[in-house]
Amino acid sequence: MPGSLFNKKWHVLTVTLSAVAAFLLLYIFRNADDNRLTSWKWAFPDTQPGWMVLIMLAGIVFIYALLNSPVTRQRPLFFLFSVSFAVCAIFWKVPEVIIDASRYFTQAKHLELYGVQYFISEWGKDIYAWTDMPLVPFLHGLIFKIFGESRAFIQVFTAIVFSGTAVVTYLTGKALWNEETGLLAGTMLLGIPYFFSQTPLMLVDIPTMFLLTLSIYLFMKALQEGGVWVPVAALSVFCTVFSKYSAWVMLSVLAVVFLVFLSKNTDRRTQITDTGDKKSASGKRSCFYRGISVVLITGVLAGIVVYLKYDFIFGQINFLREYQAPGLGRWGESFVSTFLYQVHPFITIAALYSIYEAFKKKDPKFLIISWLVLLVVILQIRRSRYVMVVFPMLTLMASYGLQKISTLELRKYLVSCIVAVSLTVAVFAYMPLLQSMGLVNIRNAGIYLDSVDSGKVEVFVLPSGRSAVSPSVAVPILDLYTEKELIYHHDESNSLPFDKIKKSSVRFTWGYKNPEYYKQTHSGAASSVIAVIANQGDSIQPEILRDRLKGHEQVRVFEDSDGLFLYSPVVMVYLPEVKDRQ
DSSP states (O other): OOHHHHTTHHHHHHHHHHHHHHHHHHHHTGGGOOOTTTOHHHHSSSOOTHHHHHHHHHHHHHHHHHHTSHHHHHOHHHHHHHHHHHHHHHTTTOOOOSTTHHHHHHHHHHHHHHOHHHHHHHBTTTBOOTTOOSHHHHHHHHHHHHHOSOHHHHHHHHHHHHHHHHHHHHHHHHHHTOHHHHHHHHHHGGGOGGGGGTTTSSOSHHHHHHHHHHHHHHHHHHHHHOTTHHHHHHHHHHHHHTTOTHHHHHTTHHHHHHHHHHHHTOOTTOOOOTTOHHHHHHHHHHHHHHHHHHHHHHHHHHHHHHHHTHHHHHHHHHHIIIIIHHHHHHHOOOHHIIIIISSOHHHHHHHHHHHHHHHHHTOTTHHHHHHHHHHHHHTTOOOHHHHGGGHHHHHHHHHHHHTTSSOHHHHHHHHHHHHHHHHHHIIIIIHHHHHTSTTHHHHHHHHHHHTSSOSEEEEEEOOOSSOOSOGGGHHHHHHHHOOSEEEEEOOTTOOOOHHHHTTOTTTHHHHOOOOGGGSGGGTOSOOSOEEEEEETTOOOOOHHHHHHTTTEEEEEEEOOOOSSOSOOEEEEEEEEOHHHHO
C-alpha cells in the first residue's frame, strides 16, 4: 500500500474491521432481508462465512491497487467501463430467473422475424405489450436481427449499458463537483450486489437506469453549453420516456436540474462578475431557452408516438393506476432489505451523512442527486427492481458524503472495502442461488435440445395446480435457449378463474398468448422430438399428450428445484423409442 495510507494503519484497520463486522452483522440477521429474488436468508442458508471473509480481504487489496494504478489515474473512463464490463461477464452463466423475460423476448423476436415497420405498427396489437414501453424490446430486436437470435448478444448489450452507467455517473459527479467525486461514485456502483442479479437478464431495468442517468447528464450539458447538446439531450430524454413508465416520474429530476442551473447561471460561455449584470442576465436567458428547447423537442417527438398509439398508451396508464399502483404495496420489499442488504450499508450511511454536509454547505447542486432518492422515500417505492434506477444518484450522494474523510487514500480504501465485500456476496452467494432456481431447467433443456438431431421440437405445457403462472410463458424462455424451431401446442384448458389472478403479480402471464410463429400450421410436418414442460409437483397429463407420446420414450428430465417458489418448471424430453430410431 502507498506510504501515506500505511502511515494511517490504525485508520485502515478500523475501516477493515468495520467492513467485516458489517458483513457479519447482516449475515447474523439475514432473516430481516425480505427481497423476493436474492434474499440473504436464501443466499446464505447454511453457509459458514469465514472463508468468504478471507476472499473479501484479498479483494480489498486487489481493488485498492486497481484504484491507485496509473491507468485509473490517467484513464478513469477506461477503468470504470472495462472493470464494470468484466464483472458483468462473470454473471453471464446465470439463467433467466424472472418470467417477465418471456414477453420481452417475444416482442424482440417479432422485430427480428417481421421487421421494424411491423414492430412499430403492431406493438400493442398483435405484439403483446402488457404495461411495457417499446424502446428496449426494439433495441433487443435490432440486436437479434443484426447479430442473430442469441441470449449472449443481449447479455453483452446489457453489460455495455451497465458499464456506460458507471461512466456517466463519473461524468455527472465530475461536472457537478470534481473528478474524484465522480470516480468514487462510479466505482461504488460495483458495491451494489443486487445489480449482478439483473445484468445477465433480458429485462428493461438496467437500460432504463442508463438512459435516465444519461438524460440527467446530457441535460446539464445542454444547459451549460447549448449547441448540439440540446437535441442530443432531447433524444436521450425521449428514449427514457419510452423505456419504462416508472421513468416518467423519475424524469421530474430534470425540473430540479433546470431550476438549480438557472439560479446559479452555470453557463460556461459567460463570465460573471459582481458588475456583470448584463452578462449574468444574458447567461440566465440562454440557460432558460436551452432548457425550454429540450422540453419542446422531447415533447414533439413523444407527442408523435403518443398520437400514433394514444388508445393503447391511455389504456396502459389506466391499467397501471388500477392494478400496478395498488399492487406495489402487496409485492413490495422493505427499505431495510434494499438499502442495507442489496446495497452495501456503507453506501447508504455515507449517502445519509451527505444530506447533513450539503445542508451545512448550502449546496443547491446536491438537490440534483438527492431528488430521486427522496422520491423513492416519499412515494414509498418498495421494490428493488423499481428503485434500482436511482442507485447511480445514491452512489453520487455517498461519494459526496465521503469527502468528509480527510485523505484521498483512505476514501479509496473505504470504497475498495465496499466493492470487495459486495462482489464477494454477489459471486459466492447470489450467483449460486440464482443458478439453483427452477428456471435453470429450461436453460439446461434448451442446451440439450440443441444436441439432438432434429430441426424442430414439439412443445407441450401442462397446467399447474400449485402455481398461478400460466405455463405458456415457458415456451419463449425455452426458445431463448435453443436454436431449434419450436412447435407449440396450445391447450385451451390452461386457465384460471379471474378472481385468482386479478391481483396476482403474474397476471400478465394469462394475457400473454404465444405468437403465430410457434404454430404447427406454419412449420410443416410434426417433429419427432417432444418437450413437455410441467410444474414441480404436478403430474397432470391431458389425453392429447398421452396419445402424442405413444411410441416415444423419455430420455431426459430436467427437474432441479430450489423449493423457494411455487413456479418451478420441469422439462421432460421424449424421443422415438430405440427400435423406431434404428
